[in-house]
Amino acid sequence: MPYIAAGTYKAKPESYQWCYSSKGTKAICVRFEILDGDDAGTYINWYGYFSEKTWERTVESLKYMGFRGTDLTELGELQEMVSLEVINEEYNGKNHSKVKWVNNLGAKNIVVNSPMPDRDLREFAAAMQSRIDAMQRKPTELKTPQDKIPF
Numbered sequence: 001m002p003y004i005a006a007g008t009y010k011a012k013p014e015s016y017q018w019c020y021s022s023k024g025t026k027a028i029c030v031r032f033e034i035l036d037g038d039d040a041g042t043y044i045n046w047y048g049y050f051s052e053k054t055w056e057r058t059v060e061s062l063k064y065m066g067f068r069g070t071d072l073t074e075l076g077e078l079q080e081m082v083s084l085e086v087i088n089e090e091y092n093g094k095n096h097s098k099v100k101w102v103n104n105l106g107a108k109n110i111v112v113n114s115p116m117p118d119r120d121l122r123e124f125a126a127a128m129q130s131r132i133d134a135m136q137r138k139p140t141e142l143k144t145p146q147d148k149i150p151f
Helices: 053-065 119-138
Strands: 007-020 026-034 042-048 080-090 096-104
Touching: 007 042, 007 053, 026 053, 026 080, 042 053, 042 080, 042 096, 053 080
Parallel strands: none
Antiparallel strands: 007 026, 007 080, 026 042, 080 096
């Protein structure tokens, strides 16, 4: 496997193969071609695992690649461009490149300690709406007139 600089790359899936991990976990290996940067034209494999803890993120990644159904035996041709987050790590005494995340093209993988559930967001937004409306109705005495730019 070639060494690829750590970073985020635009990539497209080229092929895939169902497999098992060394521990017997069902998995899929997807081969990607990197489309941008110094490593454009280089191929890298991503392994998506179907353990109880990882299967949802694996299916989400497959959907970013173009999977539209529910039957994994009918993945079809995965052709959608995605964003790969590539890292470099040492394994068995050797350095190698690894796909850490497969994301929707243009998206950043944002991880927070305590994500806000949709219900809480709706309640928060409703509470803030009247405050924001009141703020926008306040006199604009502190604003600089358009014709007098302060620089």
